[in-house]
Amino acid sequence: MAKIQLTVNGASHTREVEDRTLLVDLLRDHLGLTGTHIGCDTSQCGCCTVHVDGRAVKSCTMLAAQVNGATVVTIEGMASGDKLHPVQQAFTDCHALQCGFCTPGMIMATAALLKDNPQPTDEEIYHGLEGNLCRCTGYINIVKAVKQAAQTLK
Amino acid sequence: MHQFSYLKAKSLADAAALAKANPEAKLMSGGMTLLPTLKQGLAQPSHLIDIGGLKELSGIEVKGDVLSIGAVTRHYDVASSAAVAKAIPALSYLANQIGDPQVRNRGTIGGSVANNDPAADYPSAVLALNATIVTDRREIAADDFFQGMFATALEEGEIVVRIVFPLPKRAAYEKFPHPASGYAMAGVFIAETAAGVRVAVTGAGPGVFRWSDAEKALAGGLKAGALDALTVDATDLNEDFHATREYRANLVQVMGKRALQKLLA
Numbered sequence: 374m375a376k377i378q379l380t381v382n383g384a385s386h387t388r389e390v391e392d393r394t395l396l397v398d399l400l401r402d403h404l405g406l407t408g409t410h411i412g413c414d415t416s417q418c419g420c421c422t423v424h425v426d427g428r429a430v431k432s433c434t435m436l437a438a439q440v441n442g443a444t445v446v447t448i449e450g451m452a453s454g455d456k457l458h459p460v461q462q463a464f465t466d467c468h469a470l471q472c473g474f475c476t477p478g479m480i481m482a483t484a485a486l487l488k489d490n491p492q493p494t495d496e497e498i499y500h501g502l503e504g505n506l507c508r509c510t511g512y513i514n515i516v517k518a519v520k521q522a523a524q525t526l527k
Numbered sequence: 528m529h530q531f532s533y534l535k536a537k538s539l540a541d542a543a544a545l546a547k548a549n550p551e552a553k554l555m556s557g558g559m560t561l562l563p564t565l566k567q568g569l570a571q572p573s574h575l576i577d578i579g580g581l582k583e584l585s586g587i588e589v590k591g592d593v594l595s596i597g598a599v600t601r602h603y604d605v606a607s608s609a610a611v612a613k614a615i616p617a618l619s620y621l622a623n624q625i626g627d628p629q630v631r632n633r634g635t636i637g638g639s640v641a642n643n644d645p646a647a648d649y650p651s652a653v654l655a656l657n658a659t660i661v662t663d664r665r666e667i668a669a670d671d672f673f674q675g676m677f678a679t680a681l682e683e684g685e686i687v688v689r690i691v692f693p694l695p696k697r698a699a700y701e702k703f704p705h706p707a708s709g710y711a712m713a714g715v716f717i718a719e720t721a722a723g724v725r726v727a728v729t730g731a732g733p734g735v736f737r738w739s740d741a742e743k744a745l746a747g748g749l750k751a752g753a754l755d756a757l758t759v760d761a762t763d764l765n766e767d768f769h770a771t772r773e774y775r776a777n778l779v780q781v782m783g784k785r786a787l788q789k790l791l792a
Contacts, residue, residue: 393528416630422629434563435558438535441535489607505627
């Protein structure tokens with residue numbers, strides 16, 4: 374068993390989990406943060422994207438033990454109270470979702486992309502969201518939302 | 528996933544000792560290949576020895592005419608390094624084409640090289656640039672290191688410490704990525720080095736290999752069209768449900784020409 378201490382969305386947690394526990398299972402099953410989705414479970418789809426120490430990662434392909442001592446942000450940590458994060462607001466305004474299953478991962482990946490590259494071109498948005506799949510193929514509005522969020526965050 | 532014990536190495540020496548004490552253990556750096564492999568049940572190590580956080584295995588340094596990259600340096604750090612962009616721009620381009628952003632934030636150069644996936648990007652750069660793989664035991668030339676599909680010169684428990692690249696006069700990399708996985712269906716790395724022009728191909732064969740016909744064609748100088756007359760023998764190339772061996776042979780030609788064009792631009 375591994376004893377994990379980590380900060381998630383600003384709150385400190387300590388849990389004892391099996392060594393093989395994935396970060397996404399720690400978040401969902403042990404901390405009740407089910408906003409992070411499991412899509413493919415093979416590190417292709419990006420639904421499970423969260424931020425670990427400020428970088429976007431696929432939480433289905435990291436062990437909980439690897440985030441011991443780390444700071445994690447999930448989709449639940451993006452809004453400030455009732456005020457949506459500018460990326461969340463942009464996804465809402467641009468209708469950048471159809472079924473919504475990929476949305477938490479898309480938003481986390483977008484927030485990370487805009488941190489590295491605040492004013493991405495269309496090509497840079499495609500490259501930056503390559504790790505996230507939308508099975509509804511709603512990419513046009515997702516790209517629009519990324520651009521709106523970039524404007525808001527400018 | 529089956530049960531295993533997770534061990535976080537405190538130092539390189541500690542990692543080596545843990546590997547020696549646990550012969551069924553596997554070393555883990557970024558885990559971007561290893562964890563999916565474990566999830567699919569394709570490997571069942573007794574322990575995972577995490578070396579990903581070791582500072583002594585991390586970092587990028589240009590000294591004189593060599594670029595040295597620590598084994599656990601992440602793809603993102605290579606891709607975004609000003610020092611790499613200045614020393615070997617083709618290498619920062621390559622690093623930025625691996626997988627996707629989330630994978631590049633975790634995956635490491637040492638992990639990629641030690642795993643030697645036949646479709647990985649880094650082995651082509653290491654081989655074409657005539658790099659040296661420095662381990663905790665010795666130094667291994669790239670020509671001796673890569674030994675076919677997932678096979679390398681590494682011994683049991685031997686740990687890659689850093690990769691040392693002599694700076695080339697110029698170099699370029701072009702790949703045709705698999706549209707879903709991003710892995711190279713074929714990738715060609717051309718480097719004009721002190722040891723002559725070296726051309727390495729990944730993704731197409733059972734392991735990275737040097738394309739000797741292209742090297743001969745370019746030996747007299749890097750000229751536009753120098754690769755146009757070449758054909759690639761498909762006999763020993765990979766065939767799977769993504770592409771026939773003939774298709775891959777054609778991709779090698781096309782990527783080779785594109786890499787040459789890019790290098791001359």
